[in-house]
Amino acid sequence: MRARAVLAVLGSCGVLVSVSQTIVVPLLPLMPGITGSPAADVSWLLTVTLLTGAVFTPLLGRAGDMYGKRRVLLIALGSMVIGSLFCAMSSALPVLIVGRAFQGAAVAVVPLGISILRDELPARRVIPAIALMSSTLGVGAAFGIPAATLVVEYFNWHTMFWICVGLGVLDIILVVLVVPESVVRTSGRFDVLGALGLAAFLVCLLLAVSKAREWGAGPTIALSVAAVAVVPLWVWYELKTVSPLVDLRVSVRPAVLFTNLSALLIGFAFYANSLSTAQLVQEPTWTGYGLGASIVVSGLCLLPGGVAMVLLSPVSGRISAARGPRFSLAIASVLMAVGYVVRLFTSHSIAGIVVGATVVAAGTAIAYSALPALIMHAVPVTETAAANGLNTLMRTVGTAICSTIVATVLTSVTVTDGGRVAPALSAYLIVFAIAGVAAAVAAGLVFLIPARKSAAAS
Template identity: 75%
Template sequence: MTVRPAAHPRLVLAVLASCGVLVAVMQTLVVPLLPSLPGLTHSKPADVSWLVTVTLLAGAVFTPLLGRAGDMYGKRRVLIIALASMVLGSLLCAISSDLPVLIAGRAFQGAAVAVVPLGISILRDELPPDRVIPSIAMMSSTLGVGAAFGIPAATLVVQYANWHTMFWICLVLGLLNIAAVLLVVPESALRSSGRFDVPGALGLSAFLVCLLLAVSKGSAWGWTSPATVGLFVGAAVIVPLWGAYELRSTAPLVDLRVSARPAVLFTNLAALLIGFAFYANSLATAQLVQEPTSTGYGLNASIVVSGLCLLPGGVAMVLFSPISARISRSRGPRFTLVTGAGLMTLGYVVRLFTSENLVAIVAGATVVAAGTAVAYSALPALIMHAVPVTETAAANGLNTLMRTIGQAICSAIVVTVLTNVVATSAGVTAPTLRAYLIVFVIAGLCALVAVVLTLLIPSPRAIPARHPELAEAGRTT
């Protein structure tokens, strides 16, 4: 039952977008800390890396589960649960330097990524038709905006304050977000029927853990190690069994028949590749500018400077999200996604020839970030064109999951390239410039393939009458 009408759509959007940015910041918050955390926690570097891995795993597992729960039991209710999980995780990380406690806290924080698809679905259900497309565009882009601002913010905190401070800040902001949601955001009356698919949830979780753990840890464990190979085999065995069960279920966690529709399938595959291309930009830029000058191309920048290099990209993402919405309304979300992925491809072409100058590096990274904002903003509109209105949270959760998988694969490939294509100069072993160029080529090709996949998406036809704004955008695609 709707608590109150969404009388102030801008306020609803502002509250939900602030939630999205905060949980996105959580994903990259510890990245600048990783070199220092072994000493701070009296742990091995390999063990500390679990602070990133567990967040990725928790986000991948809980995003589709909470999305489906939101469709069934109330999106605002589940949104608050996800935010509470982030607050609990922040508290654990704020009060302890013990690695197991920190890992548990990061797992709770990772589960909160479901806030973004839940927010998108709330906006679709509650806002006036003329506000739907620009609002979901902004909400979708918060994943990129938060990640882009997270690393610079974390570097400043690490440099000038106790590292626990950033978790205390996030805890307070999380509590404020929960209060704002309770005061401003209405509960949607739209619900899907049936019982929650527990076996499907367990099967999907097992598959994702096997796959993402192998991808995330393969570089450290060895790609041919028994643990890595065993996890890949486990994922390969689980997925067909899970798929067969879901096809027989009357109320599946993931409707595979809907997911196999070209409009959904190609959009999700494009999301995976765009997630890869986006994350490569962040990972490579932050490390590239810190390389020593003895490499012949490195700038020997500080950790703060490396973080600030990503800040213009974050600003570009904020500015380009509303532009993306205007393009979607005039030309359709498919055209918008092609434009965004094409801009990312162009950005990586620029990066191939400008990797030895700080200003040019920032410019190239900003072009990629702008393309990411345009692409991310178009994805939920394409998904919502193709799925029933009662499945929007689950469908957007799956799309967000595909972006997460793309980022996980990207991280593994970037680490593998930068640790194997190296040279030693002046007693320092570091990646060569060729290693970074390989990363840019791979990321650029991913963006280019995303363009091709987007062109294969059929024009949307069946749009819910309650959202003529989406229907109008669909007809122009």
């Protein structure tokens, strides 16, 4: 009974944090008018969340391994509440950006929750539990956008942030009352220089990826060069330090390396589904393929995918327990690729779009459930949170790359009508083809992940 309560509380934390990352998406077209700022500045509401999430997820994961996972989990939840409060109380863009930065840092809740489950649950329940915990990233995103569209349509937009504040405070109370502090700790000192080096690399890389279209070639090249320059210095330092932020010797093991590369591609393929679906059904009818649906309808098109993810997460856990998470990840990647094949031929009706999007979401649920199990089997128990934080980071990098590529394709391949401009149908088909190839490559990488000789948990 206690184990179920711990899982329920941690799962609710994961869903809430994931929802908080995506609820601003339907609001973006309205924000220039609300804040009186240009669209390029408003885009920082997404970019800053991406940056802080990428930087703080591995850092807080490592801190959890060293100083207590529940303690750091509470800090991450507190960051989400503070960020939501900033956004709920102001319409000024600088304040909103600060709030979104705090919300982004809270993504570390998921790898921390996975690590707590590994420490606290009986061995037979660990894989199904971490499958459910990991899938909260996708489930929250799938439900967050439809929920936000309803709020934007029928209520004051601040309402969704006040809801996050209330639910966040409730989750903090529940964690204090229900979730025990893990006694599993890793020794040593926190690697401050390693953290700064990783943060510098990620900021340069993700800014180069996410702002390339807005900033042009000069700044993008400079940031890319800076990111590349940091890598050898950071690697050299991490290899020589006694207590590194990231154990690179473990990270280059095939079981970890190819799982993380698969996570990047899966994150790419998942985000392409979310980005394209809502926009596709809203395209105007004059394009020849657009359905002219409302923002609420576009959000609701993602809802069946969210339901599929909720239903399939425990199923994935059972498959991983019986056949291994490697088998589950292979099935998931193939299913996502098949979903994009379906999407290539079903873009002229809402029913067809929903079917294709739901198939991709189903594959995502299974993949997100399998990835942490693969990582858990490949790293020492004292590094679970840090290693899963790195895996979550790879998904984040995948979504960042996806966002840039999707935006570039949809703004480059267009149709016009009397001065009106919109993405051409072929632009969406290109996006679906690229995402399908990403999922197929992830399926191929699965065969490079060594099969476990024993089903016993590490």
